[in-house]
Amino acid sequence: MKFASVIVDVAAMQTDREFDYKIPEQWQDAVKPGMRVIVPFGPRKVQGFVTKVKNDSAFERLKNISELLDLTPCLTPELLQLGDWLTEKTLCFKISAFQAMLPAAMKAKYEKIISLIGREKLSEIEILLQPFFEKRNELNWKDIENEIPISVIQKEAAKQNLEIIYEVKQKTKKKMLKYISVNVNKDELRDYYNSLTVQAKKQKEIVHFFLQSEQKSIPMQELLSVLNCSAASVKTLVKKDILIEEEREVYRDPYEDRSFQKTIPLQLNEEQEKAIVPILEAVNDKKHEVFLMYGVTGSGKTEVYLQSIEKVLNEGKEAIVLVPEISLTPQMVNRFKGRFGSLVAVLHSGLSTGEKYDEWRKIERKEVKVVVGARSAIFAPFENLGMIIIDEEHESSYKQEENPRYHARDVAVYRGNYHQCPVILGSATPTLESFARASKNVYKLLTLADRVNARSMPAVEIVDMREELRTGNRTMFSTNLIEKLQDRLAKGEQSVLFLNRRGYSSFVMCRDCGYVIQCAHCDISLTYHRFSQSLKCHYCGHEEHMPTKCPECESEHIRFFGTGTQKVEEEILKVLPEARIIRMDVDTTSRKGAHEKLLTEFGEGRADILLGTQMIAKGLDFPNVTLVGVLTADTMLNLPDFRASEKTFQLLTQVSGRAGRHELPGEVVIQTYTPEHYSVQLASQYDYNLFYEKEMLIRKQHSYPPFYYLSLVTISHPEVTKAASVTEQIVSFLRRELSTQTIILGPVASPIPRIKDRYRYQCMIKYKREKNLHAVLKKVIEHYAQQIAKDDLIIAMDLNPNTLM
Numbered sequence: 001m002k003f004a005s006v007i008v009d010v011a012a013m014q015t016d017r018e019f020d021y022k023i024p025e026q027w028q029d030a031v032k033p034g035m036r037v038i039v040p041f042g043p044r045k046v047q048g049f050v051t052k053v054k055n056d057s058a059f060e061r062l063k064n065i066s067e068l069l070d071l072t073p074c075l076t077p078e079l080l081q082l083g084d085w086l087t088e089k090t091l092c093f094k095i096s097a098f099q100a101m102l103p104a105a106m107k108a109k110y111e112k113i114i115s116l117i118g119r120e121k122l123s124e125i126e127i128l129l130q131p132f133f134e135k136r137n138e139l140n141w142k143d144i145e146n147e148i149p150i151s152v153i154q155k156e157a158a159k160q161n162l163e164i165i166y167e168v169k170q171k172t173k174k175k176m177l178k179y180i181s182v183n184v185n186k187d188e189l190r191d192y193y194n195s196l197t198v199q200a201k202k203q204k205e206i207v208h209f210f211l212q213s214e215q216k217s218i219p220m221q222e223l224l225s226v227l228n229c230s231a232a233s234v235k236t237l238v239k240k241d242i243l244i245e246e247e248r249e250v251y252r253d254p255y256e257d258r259s260f261q262k263t264i265p266l267q268l269n270e271e272q273e274k275a276i277v278p279i280l281e282a283v284n285d286k287k288h289e290v291f292l293m294y295g296v297t298g299s300g301k302t303e304v305y306l307q308s309i310e311k312v313l314n315e316g317k318e319a320i321v322l323v324p325e326i327s328l329t330p331q332m333v334n335r336f337k338g339r340f341g342s343l344v345a346v347l348h349s350g351l352s353t354g355e356k357y358d359e360w361r362k363i364e365r366k367e368v369k370v371v372v373g374a375r376s377a378i379f380a381p382f383e384n385l386g387m388i389i390i391d392e393e394h395e396s397s398y399k400q401e402e403n404p405r406y407h408a409r410d411v412a413v414y415r416g417n418y419h420q421c422p423v424i425l426g427s428a429t430p431t432l433e434s435f436a437r438a439s440k441n442v443y444k445l446l447t448l449a450d451r452v453n454a455r456s457m458p459a460v461e462i463v464d465m466r467e468e469l470r471t472g473n474r475t476m477f478s479t480n481l482i483e484k485l486q487d488r489l490a491k492g493e494q495s496v497l498f499l500n501r502r503g504y505s506s507f508v509m510c511r512d513c514g515y516v517i518q519c520a521h522c523d524i525s526l527t528y529h530r531f532s533q534s535l536k537c538h539y540c541g542h543e544e545h546m547p548t549k550c551p552e553c554e555s556e557h558i559r560f561f562g563t564g565t566q567k568v569e570e571e572i573l574k575v576l577p578e579a580r581i582i583r584m585d586v587d588t589t590s591r592k593g594a595h596e597k598l599l600t601e602f603g604e605g606r607a608d609i610l611l612g613t614q615m616i617a618k619g620l621d622f623p624n625v626t627l628v629g630v631l632t633a634d635t636m637l638n639l640p641d642f643r644a645s646e647k648t649f650q651l652l653t654q655v656s657g658r659a660g661r662h663e664l665p666g667e668v669v670i671q672t673y674t675p676e677h678y679s680v681q682l683a684s685q686y687d688y689n690l691f692y693e694k695e696m697l698i699r700k701q702h703s704y705p706p707f708y709y710l711s712l713v714t715i716s717h718p719e720v721t722k723a724a725s726v727t728e729q730i731v732s733f734l735r736r737e738l739s740t741q742t743i744i745l746g747p748v749a750s751p752i753p754r755i756k757d758r759y760r761y762q763c764m765i766k767y768k769r770e771k772n773l774h775a776v777l778k779k780v781i782e783h784y785a786q787q788i789a790k791d792d793l794i795i796a797m798d799l800n801p802n803t804l805m
């Protein structure tokens with residue numbers, strides 16, 4: 001008898017451990033750790049992951065595994081171990097860690113089925129329900145949930161008239177395609193061809209097709225359209241065993257119709273050469289080392305990545321390249337596909353669930369050697385990893401903001417250590433954390449200080465918008481910027497205009513009384529959406545109509561404030577009516593492939609100005625762009641975020657880096673209301689080092705990272721007093737348990753004190769060394785487990801928060 005330890009798909013404190021099951025006879029040899037199974041759990045069936053297979057169990061009366069979902073483990077031994085580590089490091093449930101590593105398609109979906117226990121019970125059940133069971137014994141919960149109150153069903157279940165069954169639905173669907181292949185050898189095929197009569201014209205054509213073709217098989221549809229024949233003629237040949245028809249699995253390939261221009265390695269320049277040597281050495285020596293490649297924009301970091309990967313592939317190993325979601329542009333994908341062709345899988349959120357699943361399986365089956373993807377691609381199930389690259393390592397999207405709250409950089413270092421291979425972090429504006437580590441030689445610093453071919457960084461001009469206002473310019477464009485835009489239009493060159501939307505949304509305010517419309521469920525103002533003429537809450541999705549009167553004073557002077565990209569577009573057209581503008585924002589890029597289409601259009605010169613938000617700040621490399629304008633540089637400086645200056649500096653540097661990357665020199669105009677701020681000043685001088693020093697001083701003064709580690713505990717509850725009192729208790733517990741050097745701040749209301757009708761309080765922990773932190777925080781969760789399960793209390797722990805909202 002064999003037993004399996006299983007982590008079940010029930011994310012709760014009480015179930016966050018292994019459960020033992022018997023492995024039925026027929027699967028004794030088949031079940032392996034890392035496979036997904038379906039197991040009975042209480043009254044229902046759930047998905048689970050096998051973590052161990054063993055010969056005995058300490059428990060009696062165990063249930064059988066009901067179904068085996070995988071033929072080969074979907075979690076490798078390494079990933080199972082990584083799951084333990086993630087659980088420990090981020091304080092998440094084991095099941096959440098496992099699920100985070102797999103494509104969404106592999107997560108189970110559950111359906112609730114209501115079943116009549118016996119036909120004779122029909123007359124006994126609630127009159128309301130009877131019609132539903134007239135003709136059948138089972139109902140899908142969804143079909144009645146809007147019509148029958150849940151209490152009615154519960155009552156019937158208690159009387160044993162009805163039973164609720166949970167069914168596990170698999171979302172994974174392979175795409176199958178009908179193929180026709182030849183079932184005989186060429187000689188037999190020729191003989192058969194000769195035996196066919198003249199009347200069998202279509203059959204003759206089909207056989208002839210295979211006679212002269214190199215291919216032994218072809219998709220049915222293709223055959224039919226090439227020969228313009230009917231399925232019936234093909235079927236006749238199938239019946240005669242000349243051809244066979246079979247279903248074959250095909251991949252949904254988002255890049256199928258695309259051909260990629262093959263590229264060859266460029267001759268590296270001196271700086272690139274100096275940077276790549278230690279990387280190649282580490283590959284050679286099979287040594288785990290973390291490199292921080294600090295290279296200014298346009299310095300040729302990507303070429304260094306490409307050539308490093310080539311070396312890894314030559315060693316017979318695999319590579320993971322992470323790029324931020326928004327810079328996973330076709331340009332970026334082209335560069336990897338162009339160099340490594342079909343050895344590259346691409347994973348990003350623009351793919352459908354099915355496409356993602358297919359890309360993932362190419363990795364699992366070792367059909368690809370390189371994966372280029374956003375954050376979760378760090379879990380690619382490669383077993384012979386030779387390198388991990390994180391491009392734009394400073395990007396905040398590498399941190400997942402839900403459970404498990406992991407940072408891809410930490411996972412990369414874990415996996416790099418496991419595989420004894422190098423990890424490369426690349427950026428023109430490294431995070432202070434990484435640069436500090438490099439300064440202490442924890443990471444090895446590689447520097448690319450100059451642009452390729454010694455191209456100069458574009459000159460940056462800062463425009464004080466307060467001054468503009470004083471001189472009577474009330475538009476959102478400075479005179480300077482407009483003149484430069486006009487100049488580019490005249491010369492047929494392109495411009496990029498960047499609108500910094502973070503911390504800046506279009507809210508609706510009454511001009512008479514100053515009333516700002518807020519979400520009814522969250523303490524945050526609603527955002528105006530021009531497209532649908534409605535107001536939306538970005539935290540809970542609440543939506544309402546744009547009012548015509550102020551709800552407070554009934555004045556009709558209620559207007560929206562703030563600048564959306566649409567507004568900017570209209571304004572530009574007022575001044576430059578002949579400009580062709582491409583606008584990139586959430587509205588214009590929501591449809592699949594839209595992002596890519598717009599960029600291609602711009603690249604082909606079909607517009608003069610590319611106007612957009614954060615999504616155009618990175619990765620773009622267009623030769624004809626000679627002007628970059630930043631409309632509002634400082635909108636996020638005022639956010640309650642200790643990283644605000646760092647983020648501003650990063651963004652301004654990245655945006656500026658989009659200009660003058662090729663033959664034509666570039667120029668940048670930064671409009672701001674705080675021209676004296678050091679992050680604006682130093683970004684305009686491309687002085688990362690000075691910025692680093694200044695910002696480090698400030699972080700030190702305020703005990704922030706990288707001098708201190710941070711952990712944030714956020715407590716929320718529908719009742720404000722409850723949220724406050726639990727936080728109070730937690731704070732005093734932490735004060736007792738943690739060391740005296742540790743700083744504990746709180747309880748305070750969160751910067752957004754209410755979201756989705758839940759009141760939020762928080763407590764911040766700042767520490768240098770705190771050996772017991774994980775254990776102590778775990779105790780907190782355990783202590784409140786009951787209230788979390790029953791009383792709607794939520795305690796969120798973020799052991800390395802990106803933001804403090």
Ligand SMILES: Nc1ncnc2c1ncn2[C@@H]1O[C@H](COP(=O)(O)OP(=O)(O)OP(=O)(O)O)[C@@H](O)[C@H]1O
Nearest residue numbers: 266267268269297298299300301302303452619657
């Ligand atoms: N050794 C080289 N010789 C000639 N051209 C090069 C070389 N290395 C890179 N390039 C070219 O220089 C340009 C900029 O390089 P690349 O995009 O790799 O820089 P980057 O550092 O990744 O930039 P960013 O961080 O701004 O995205 C590209 O067009 C690239 O093809």
Ligand SMILES: [Zn+2]
Nearest residue numbers: 519522537540
């Ligand atoms: Zn809301």
Ligand SMILES: [Zn+2]
Nearest residue numbers: 510513550553
């Ligand atoms: Zn009003």
